[in-house]
Amino acid sequence: MTTLPLDTALLYRSIPKVELHVHLEGACELQTVMATAKERQIPLPFDDTEKFQNLVSLSGPQSSLENYLKPLITTVDIVGGSSKAIEMLAYNFLKTSHEAGVMYSELRFSPIWLSYSQFAQITYDEVVDAVASGLDRGKKDFGVEYNMIICLLYTKPEHSAEMVDLALRYRNKGVAGIDICGGEWLPLHQLHIDAFKKAKELGLNITVHAGEAGPAANIKRAIEVLGADRIGHGYTMVKDEEVLAMAKKLNVHFETSPISSIYTGCEKMGEPHAIQKYSDNGVNFSINSDDPCVMRKTLTDNYVMASDVLGLDYKQIKQCVLNAVDAAFLSDDKRASLKEKILQKFTEVESQYNIN
Ligand SMILES: [Zn+2]
Numbered sequence: 001m002t003t004l005p006l007d008t009a010l011l012y013r014s015i016p017k018v019e020l021h022v023h024l025e026g027a028c029e030l031q032t033v034m035a036t037a038k039e040r041q042i043p044l045p046f047d048d049t050e051k052f053q054n055l056v057s058l059s060g061p062q063s064s065l066e067n068y069l070k071p072l073i074t075t076v077d078i079v080g081g082s083s084k085a086i087e088m089l090a091y092n093f094l095k096t097s098h099e100a101g102v103m104y105s106e107l108r109f110s111p112i113w114l115s116y117s118q119f120a121q122i123t124y125d126e127v128v129d130a131v132a133s134g135l136d137r138g139k140k141d142f143g144v145e146y147n148m149i150i151c152l153l154y155t156k157p158e159h160s161a162e163m164v165d166l167a168l169r170y171r172n173k174g175v176a177g178i179d180i181c182g183g184e185w186l187p188l189h190q191l192h193i194d195a196f197k198k199a200k201e202l203g204l205n206i207t208v209h210a211g212e213a214g215p216a217a218n219i220k221r222a223i224e225v226l227g228a229d230r231i232g233h234g235y236t237m238v239k240d241e242e243v244l245a246m247a248k249k250l251n252v253h254f255e256t257s258p259i260s261s262i263y264t265g266c267e268k269m270g271e272p273h274a275i276q277k278y279s280d281n282g283v284n285f286s287i288n289s290d291d292p293c294v295m296r297k298t299l300t301d302n303y304v305m306a307s308d309v310l311g312l313d314y315k316q317i318k319q320c321v322l323n324a325v326d327a328a329f330l331s332d333d334k335r336a337s338l339k340e341k342i343l344q345k346f347t348e349v350e351s352q353y354n355i356n
Contacts, residue, residue, distance in 0.1 A: 012303035016345035018324035021255035024109035026291020080117030083130040090134025098142035108149035147176035154183030160195035176329035177205030184214040200227040205329040216240035235274035253327035257290035286324035
């Protein structure tokens with residue numbers, strides 16, 4: 001018999017976690033963004049923390065994904081092209097991850113976005129170097145293991161081949177795979193298809209944003225055409241039994257984010273949620289924070305929402321963490337070692353909370 005404490009926030013803060021879907025652009029902590037704005041003399045209210053925070057984050061759910069992305073664009077305009085800021089943001093990301101109980105994280109980012117702002121420009125390699133340096137420093141200080149994922153952009157097919165080459169160049173320096181984001185509603189450009197084909201042939205891991213605001217057909221396209229091993233979000237799959245059956249048969253992993261699914265307007269509070277149907281149908285999925293600083297919500301907040309709002313029980317939530325371990329872009333050796341540490345930590349937490 002499982003006995004749960006009343007305070008699920010405490011319990012879900014304590015459990016070990018693996019995060020597979022989080023964007024550096026959406027995980028830019030406020031102090032570094034403010035300091036960079038000040039340093040670059042950007043005329044923003046950087047002396048008023050609250051006003052500044054309102055510019056770079058959201059106070060609640062939005063009516064569309066486009067509106068949801070606006071603060072993210074403002075943030076990247078401030079920190080883009082600064083190796084110093086990017087390094088610090090990556091370091092602080094692992095600090096926050098550690099505080100949320102994360103033992104392994106895959107941080108994704110777009111070198112295209114982060115390389116440029118109106119104030120400065122750096123190369124794509126310099127972006128990856130800065131992220132890697134911050135994460136490496138963070139790993140030493142906080143003990144969180146990591147990998148990086150390079151994001152291609154649906155809107156920029158002309159850069160896709162270059163992004164795949166970049167990921168290949170950094171494959172042994174912490175880049176584990178590629179993603180594509182920012183416009184799944186667009187027709188899939190041949191240059192994207194060619195780039196993903198090369199990535200697949202050369203053994204890069206692949207995750208794809210699909211079925212978030214777009215139809216379930218985009219999930220099928222991501223799996224069949226782009227070779228996706230994992231899908232970012234995929235909520236609209238619940239409306240298509242054929243795609244649902246296909247994803248289950250292939251054991252495709254879905255990286256969900258309970259809070260961003262509401263903030264983007266893709267799912268609605270008070271209505272049946274895709275994650276509940278995933279859970280009822282035995283879909284392979286995990287819980288992630290996506291853009292924590294845009295929503296001012298932590299990874300733990302996402303776990304609490306999965307529990308308290310979506311009704312997942314402890315066993316189902318623990319399974320989400322174990323699913324993430326199995327779907328992580330890790331070698332077999334590293335996965336086995338991570339799983340051992342995660343299970344050990346679960347044993348400690350279950351003993352502390354009398355869960356059996
Ligand atoms: Zn995302």
